[in-house]
Amino acid sequence: MKYDVVVVGSGPAGSVTARFAAEAGAKVLIIERRAEVGVPVLCGEGIGQKVDAFHVLEGTRWIASKMDGARIFSPNGTKVTLAAEYAGSETGYVVYRDIFDQELARGAVKKGARLMLNTRAVGLLKKNGKIAGVQALHLNKTIDIEADVVVGADGVESRIGKWAGIQTTLKPHDLETCAQYTLANVDGTSPYCDFYLGKQIAPGGYVWVFPKGKDTVNVGIGVLASLSDSGKALRLLDKFIASHAELKSGQPLRLLSGADPVAEPIESIRDHLLLVGDAARHVDPITGGGLMLSIEGGKLAGETIGRAVEQQRFDQQFLSEYETKWKGAFGKKLHRNYVVKETLLDMEDKTLDMLADSLKDYKFEEFSTFSLIKALVTKHPSLLVKLTPLMKLARA
Ligand SMILES: Cc1cc2nc3c(=O)[nH]c(=O)nc-3n(C[C@H](O)[C@H](O)[C@H](O)COP(=O)(O)OP(=O)(O)OC[C@H]3O[C@@H](n4cnc5c(N)ncnc54)[C@H](O)[C@@H]3O)c2cc1C
Numbered sequence: 001m002k003y004d005v006v007v008v009g010s011g012p013a014g015s016v017t018a019r020f021a022a023e024a025g026a027k028v029l030i031i032e033r034r035a036e037v038g039v040p041v042l043c044g045e046g047i048g049q050k051v052d053a054f055h056v057l058e059g060t061r062w063i064a065s066k067m068d069g070a071r072i073f074s075p076n077g078t079k080v081t082l083a084a085e086y087a088g089s090e091t092g093y094v095v096y097r098d099i100f101d102q103e104l105a106r107g108a109v110k111k112g113a114r115l116m117l118n119t120r121a122v123g124l125l126k127k128n129g130k131i132a133g134v135q136a137l138h139l140n141k142t143i144d145i146e147a148d149v150v151v152g153a154d155g156v157e158s159r160i161g162k163w164a165g166i167q168t169t170l171k172p173h174d175l176e177t178c179a180q181y182t183l184a185n186v187d188g189t190s191p192y193c194d195f196y197l198g199k200q201i202a203p204g205g206y207v208w209v210f211p212k213g214k215d216t217v218n219v220g221i222g223v224l225a226s227l228s229d230s231g232k233a234l235r236l237l238d239k240f241i242a243s244h245a246e247l248k249s250g251q252p253l254r255l256l257s258g259a260d261p262v263a264e265p266i267e268s269i270r271d272h273l274l275l276v277g278d279a280a281r282h283v284d285p286i287t288g289g290g291l292m293l294s295i296e297g298g299k300l301a302g303e304t305i306g307r308a309v310e311q312q313r314f315d316q317q318f319l320s321e322y323e324t325k326w327k328g329a330f331g332k333k334l335h336r337n338y339v340v341k342e343t344l345l346d347m348e349d350k351t352l353d354m355l356a357d358s359l360k361d362y363k364f365e366e367f368s369t370f371s372l373i374k375a376l377v378t379k380h381p382s383l384l385v386k387l388t389p390l391m392k393l394a395r396a
Contacts, residue, residue, distance in 0.1 A: 003029045004309045006134055006147035007113075008121045008160055010037045012291055013277025014153030015104035016056055016298030017305070018113040024306020028113040029145060030105070031136055033120035038101030042258040044180060044220050045100075046193055046210050047291045048092045054295050056107050062100040065213040067092045068191035072372075074356030075198030075349035082364050082372060083192075094193070094210045094218070104295075119143075124150065124163045131164065131272035148314050149305055150273045153298070156259050158279035164270045168279075172225035174263035176205050176288050179233040180220030181241070183250030188216040196240070198349050203227040205288075207240050209247070219247060222260060222288050224345070233257070260288040264338050265331065269319045276301045282326070285338040286369055293330060300325045333370070340373055340387060355380065 005021050007014045010032035022028045045064065051057065069083035069091055082091075109115055118139050125133035125144055133146040152160025161168045188211040196207040204224025211217050221237040234257065241247045261281050268280040276282070277294035284293070304322040308314055344352075358379050364371045377384045 001029070001143065002146045003027050003114075003133075004147065005029070005149045005151060005305055006031065006145050007151040007153055008134060009153035009155055009277075009279070010034075010105050010115060011101060011153060011155055011277060011294065012104050013279070013282075013294035013298045013301075014151065015101070015108045016054075016295050017151050017153060017274075017276050017302045018108040019056065019104070019111050020299050020302025021305040021309070022108060022111040022113040022302075024303065024310070026306055026309040028108070029147070030108065030113055030115045031119040031121060031134070031145070032115065032117050035118055036098075037105045037115075037117070038098040040256065041097045041254065042256055043097040043291070044208050044210055044218050045095045045097045045212070046092060046208070046289065047095055050292055051093070051295060054299060056295060056299075057100070057103050058107070059103075062095050062103050064094045064096050064216075065188070065211055066191075067094065067193055067211075070193045070195065072356065073194065073196045074353045075201065076353045078353055078356040078360055080356050080359045080362070080372075081192070082368075092193070094212050100291075121154065121160065124160070131270065134160075148272060148312075149308060149319075151301065151305070152273065152275040152279045153277055154279050156261050156278045158275065160273070161266065161275050161279055164273050166267050166270065166275070168266060170261055170263055170281075174261060174285075175225040176222035176260040176262050177225050177228050177233050177257075178220060178222045178260055178288075179237050179255070179257045180218055181237070181250070181252045182212070182216060182218050182254040183241075183247060184216050184253050186215060186217050186247055186250040188212050188214050197352055200349075201240060202236060204345055207237065216253070217247070217250070219250075224262075225259070260290070262286075262288055262338075262341060265326075265334055268326070269316055269323050271316045271319075272314045274301050274305070274319060274322055280326075282330070282334070284369070285334065285341040286344070293334075296329055297326050300329065336373075336387075337369065340369075343384065343387060351383075355383075 004026040005028045007018045007030045018028045072080045121134045123135040190211045194209040204227045205222035223233045262285040263281045265281045268275045282293040283290035
C-alpha cells in the first residue's frame with residue numbers, strides 16, 4: 001500500500017486534515033481502529049457557531065439544538081450569563097457527535113480520501129532512518145502502509161507523536177477525567193449551555209449541562225486527574241444530579257467516561273510527520289473543548305500537506321508552515337487560557353463567588369471565554385494581575 005498521506009484517526013482532526021489534503025490533490029488514506037466512525041461517542045457535544053465558517057459540514061442532521069448563550073454558576077449559585085442577546089446571533093450548537101464525525105469523514109471521502117476501519121496503527125515504518133509510513137493491524141493481519149506524510153490524529157491517547165520522539169506524556173495536573181450521562185425524561189429545551197464551578201462540585205474542572213432538545217440533556221463532569229481518584233468523577237456527577245430537581249427524573253440513555261487534555265500544545269511536526277487535534281494538545285485548557293480547534297488545525301495541516309505533496313518536500317522545515325499557521329491562529333489564545341486555568345485553580349470558592357457576583361449584571365459584548373476574561377481583568381486588575389500582559393498579547 002502506497003499513499004502520499006496516511007492519517008491515523010477518523011475524529012474531526014483526522015477527517016478535516018484528510019479532506020483538505022485530498023482536495024489539494026494528495027492521495028490520502030485514513031485508518032481508524034474502531035468499527036464505526038464516531039462511535040462510541042466520547043463528548044459533551046458542544047461547539048461554537050464559528051464551525052459554520054469552515055464549510056465542512058453539509059445539512060443540519062448533525063445539529064441536536066441551537067444555543068443562544070451560556071450560563072456560568074459559581075459555587076454559591078450566582079449566575080453569569082453570556083448571551084447571544086448581546087452577541088447578536090446564535091452562539092453555538094449541541095451536536096450529535098456520531099453524526100458530526102461521520103459527516104466530516106464523508107466530506108473527506110467525497111474529496112477523494114480512502115477510509116479503512118478496524119485498522120489500528122501499531123508503529124511507524126522507517127526507511128534510511130526517516131519516517132516512511134505506518135505499520136497497522138487490520139482485522140488481526142499486519143499491514144505496512146507506505147506514505148510520504150504520517151498524520152497523528154489519534155486523539156488524547158496518541159501514540160504517533162511518542163513513536164516519533166515527541167514528548168507527549170501528560171501530567172495528571174494537565175488532564176481532566178470525565179464522565180457524562182445523556183439523560184432522557186428531563187427538559188432539554190433551554191437555549192443555554194450551563195457550567196457549574198466549585199471545589200465541592202468538580203475539583204479543578206466543572207459540571208456541564210448541555211440541552212439536546214425536547215426531553216434530553218448531556219450532563220457531564222470533568223475533574224482534574226491530580227485531584228481525583230478512581231470513580232470520583234462519576235460519584236460527583238451522581239451527587240450533582242441528585243441535588244438538582246430538574247435532572248432527578250432523568251434516565252440514562254448513555255454513560256461515558258473519558259479523558260481530556262488541558263495542557264499547552266506540544267511540538268507538532270517532524271520530518272514526514274504532523275500531529276493534529278488532541279494529539280497535538282490543541283484543546284482549550286479552560287473548557288477542555290477541542291472540536292473547533294481540531295477543525296481549524298486540521299484545515300491548516302491539510303493545506304500544508306497539499307503543498308508539500310505538490311513540491312515533494314516533506315522535511316520539518318517545509319512542514320513548519322503548519323506550525324507557524326496554527327500558532328498564528330490560536331497559539332496565543334491557548335497559552336493565555338492555560339495561564340487562566342492555573343489562576344482559576346488557585347482560587348477559593350469564595351473568590352469565585354465574589355467574581356461571579358461582580359459580573360452577574362455585566363453586558364458582554366461577545367460570546368467567548370476571551371470576553372469573560374476581559375471583563376474579569378477590567379473589574380479586578382489587582383486580583384488578576386498575572387493575566388493583564390497576556391490580555392495585551394492576545395489582542396495584538
Ligand atoms: C467527556 C468529554 C467531553 C468533551 N466535550 C467536548 C465538548 O462538548 N466540546 C468540545 O469542543 N470538545 C469536547 N471534548 C473534547 C473533544 O472530544 C476532543 O477535543 C476531540 O474529539 C478531538 O478530536 P480529534 O480528532 O483530535 O480526536 P478524537 O476525536 O479522539 O479522534 C481520534 C481517533 O483516532 C482513533 N485512533 C486512536 N488511536 C488509533 C490508532 N492507533 N490507530 C487507528 N486509529 C486510532 C480513535 O479511535 C478516534 O476515532 C470532550 C472530551 C471528553 C473526553
